[in-house]
Amino acid sequence: MKLASFATGGPARPGLVVGDRVVDIRAGAEALGVSLPTYDDVLAIIDAGPDAWEALEGFADRLTSERFADGSGTWWWPASEVRFGVPYVPRKDMIAVGANYWDHLVVGYSRIGKEPVAPPYPELFTKRLTSLIGDGDEIVLDKRSTRCLDSEVELAVVLGRAGRDIPAEKASSYIFGYSVSNDISGREFNIQHTPQWTRGKSLDTFCPFGPVIVTPRELDDVYNERLRVRVNGVQTQDCPVGDMLFNVDTLIASLSEGLTIEPGDVIMCGSGPGVGFEQMPQRWLLHDDVLETEITNIGVIRNVIKQAGV
Amino acid sequence: MRVCSFRRDNDVRVGVIVEDHVVDAVEAARAVGARADLLADLRSAIEAGAEGEAALRAAVGGAQLVGPEHKVALADADLVAPYRPLQNFFVADGNARLAGGKPKETIPAFAYYGRAASSVSDPGAAITWPEYLSDEVVVEPQLAIVIGRPLQYASEDEALAAIFGYAVLNAANAWNLRAKHAQLMKSGSLDSFSPWGPWITTADAVADPDSLRVELEINGEVVSTGSTGDAAADVASLLREITTGITLRAGDVVILGSTQLVGPDGPVGGYRVSGDSVVGRIEGVGELSNSIGDRY
Numbered sequence: 001m002k003l004a005s006f007a008t009g010g011p012a013r014p015g016l017v018v019g020d021r022v023v024d025i026r027a028g029a030e031a032l033g034v035s036l037p038t039y040d041d042v043l044a045i046i047d048a049g050p051d052a053w054e055a056l057e058g059f060a061d062r063l064t065s066e067r068f069a070d071g072s073g074t075w076w077w078p079a080s081e082v083r084f085g086v087p088y089v090p091r092k093d094m095i096a097v098g099a100n101y102w103d104h105l106v107v108g109y110s111r112i113g114k115e116p117v118a119p120p121y122p123e124l125f126t127k128r129l130t131s132l133i134g135d136g137d138e139i140v141l142d143k144r145s146t147r148c149l150d151s152e153v154e155l156a157v158v159l160g161r162a163g164r165d166i167p168a169e170k171a172s173s174y175i176f177g178y179s180v181s182n183d184i185s186g187r188e189f190n191i192q193h194t195p196q197w198t199r200g201k202s203l204d205t206f207c208p209f210g211p212v213i214v215t216p217r218e219l220d221d222v223y224n225e226r227l228r229v230r231v232n233g234v235q236t237q238d239c240p241v242g243d244m245l246f247n248v249d250t251l252i253a254s255l256s257e258g259l260t261i262e263p264g265d266v267i268m269c270g271s272g273p274g275v276g277f278e279q280m281p282q283r284w285l286l287h288d289d290v291l292e293t294e295i296t297n298i299g300v301i302r303n304v305i306k307q308a309g310v
Numbered sequence: 311m312r313v314c315s316f317r318r319d320n321d322v323r324v325g326v327i328v329e330d331h332v333v334d335a336v337e338a339a340r341a342v343g344a345r346a347d348l349l350a351d352l353r354s355a356i357e358a359g360a361e362g363e364a365a366l367r368a369a370v371g372g373a374q375l376v377g378p379e380h381k382v383a384l385a386d387a388d389l390v391a392p393y394r395p396l397q398n399f400f401v402a403d404g405n406a407r408l409a410g411g412k413p414k415e416t417i418p419a420f421a422y423y424g425r426a427a428s429s430v431s432d433p434g435a436a437i438t439w440p441e442y443l444s445d446e447v448v449v450e451p452q453l454a455i456v457i458g459r460p461l462q463y464a465s466e467d468e469a470l471a472a473i474f475g476y477a478v479l480n481a482a483n484a485w486n487l488r489a490k491h492a493q494l495m496k497s498g499s500l501d502s503f504s505p506w507g508p509w510i511t512t513a514d515a516v517a518d519p520d521s522l523r524v525e526l527e528i529n530g531e532v533v534s535t536g537s538t539g540d541a542a543a544d545v546a547s548l549l550r551e552i553t554t555g556i557t558l559r560a561g562d563v564v565i566l567g568s569t570q571l572v573g574p575d576g577p578v579g580g581y582r583v584s585g586d587s588v589v590g591r592i593e594g595v596g597e598l599s600n601s602i603g604d605r606y
Binding site: 093095098120122124126131142146165198255262 | 397403421423424426428429440443462463484491492494495496499500555556557558559
């Protein structure tokens with residue numbers, strides 16, 4: 001299933017995306033006479049655990065095209081007519097991973113005149129929750145903080161169970177689903193200001209996330225999907241999700257060493273080549289640029305850059 | 311004013327500390343007709359801004375009116391962490407003025423990192439970690455700055471006016487994980503690595519947050535003393551710098567960073583082992599005791 005938080009003018013509520021339609025889970029279950037618990041938001045669904053997920057998957061399976069003969073505007077809407085928000089706000093930070101794609105770090109190192117070195121262990125850092133935005137929200141370029149605005153499409157792994165010291169071979173059972181995220185960066189902070197990534201990547205609006213969370217059964221193999229970014233329609237990033245140096249299982253194992261992961265925690269798995277920092281000349285995002293962040297068969301987040309004070 | 315969270319009848323309650331007693335804040339606020347509904351937990355009370363703070367102050371005023379069943383001697387109180395923040399403790403690492411022997415003006419910038427909220431722990435609690443992961447754990451008191459009002463592109467005056475209060479965070483770090491992961495998050499984010507409290511001393515009761523004596527006591531011996539004034543960035547300029555692009559919300563907690571120079575190159579040599587006791591004291595703010603538990 002594909003879960004989302006969506007709004008049709010009123011407050012956001014949890015929905016299922018079926019093809020090009022969005023189903024209000026509560027209203028849809030009522031309309032079709034299906035008994036489901038009431039969930040206030042997507043995080044409540046993640047918290048509810050595997051039996052509840054299975055029940056929702058069953059409901060999603062019943063949403064075949066003939067079910068949509070009527071009910072538009074009451075329990076389902078064309079996806080083009082709703083607004084997708086951040087799927088949910090995690091209980092702790094977005095956990096991100098630096099330097100996890102070889103082709104990305106090779107160019108990154110060359111820009112600072114160094115030989116590339118693959119990190120021996122995952123470079124895990126936090127992105128503050130105040131940086132989260134959803135599809136359609138604006139990314140603020142405020143020159144008081146950064147002039148070197150850059151973007152990095154990343155697979156967001158949504159965790160569904162609590163655990164600690166999880167061996168890699170058991171890690172996949174902790175995955176609830178996958179989503180799209182962009183690790184927006186103010187490069188001055190990353191290059192000159194500090195060797196720690198969190199500062200320049202935690203600025204307000206610097207974490208587009210969404211528009212949907214896809215459960216693993218929806219994808220043949222997430223590693224075969226592609227990470228893509230388009231700026232004003234021109235593709236700047238395009239590489240296989242599976243090119244990561246540390247795969248998802250290894251990242252979960254490493255993060256959970258001595259640290260309890262919780263339902264709803266998110267790991268952003270790093271980005272591939274083609275970011276603005278790598279280009280010659282370097283290409284930063286500017287006012288009115290349209291940024292599309294995509295992972296194939298998961299979704300696209302569209303955000304426009306707005307310079308503060310313009 | 312000092313406010314805390316304490317365990318009472320398997321429930322965590324907000325307390326105000328008056329004359330060496332912890333007084334149930336909800337009961338005390340009720341006694342004077344104040345907004346007890348804002349005091350369900352300390353984080354919510356602080357998030358409620360001026361109204362929440364007013365309710366806490368009213369509770370101090372009402373402390374004399376509540377029955378003995380609603381107060382407990384501070385020494386006997388089961389204090390817990392003030393609260394678990396909604397996101398990471400944001401730490402200005404490398405903020406020690408004398409870090410690596412460098413004079414203040416040559417330190418280029420802070421290496422910020424986040425201590426995951428799940429690392430939060432209680433006063434008195436044992437600090438533990440998996441045996442396979444580290445035998446290089448250090449612990450030091452750091453000043454926790456509790457934000458009381460939203461801050462965005464704040465001036466230093468605005469930043470100081472928005473501080474709710476201060477507490478002690480006994481920051482544990484697994485030194486080997488700093489190099490292992492290159493990013494500092496994991497080093498400070500293991501479960502139990504961020505005990506804080508034991509209470510929050512409100513900003514009005516701390517005359518100058520930049521000249522507070524900081525003491526680290528290990529196994530009954532003071533092994534290091536310093537001052538919050540040893541930080542390269544004072545509290546106000548640190549918040550001004552962070553809020554240049556990063557909004558801080560009421561209830562967020564910023565950590566001033568190390569002023570003690572623990573670690574392999576600092577004056578406090580050696581790593582903590584099972585059975586060690588660690589006390590962090592920050593003058594006028596609080597004293598926080600923890601122990602090192604068995605590794606697992």
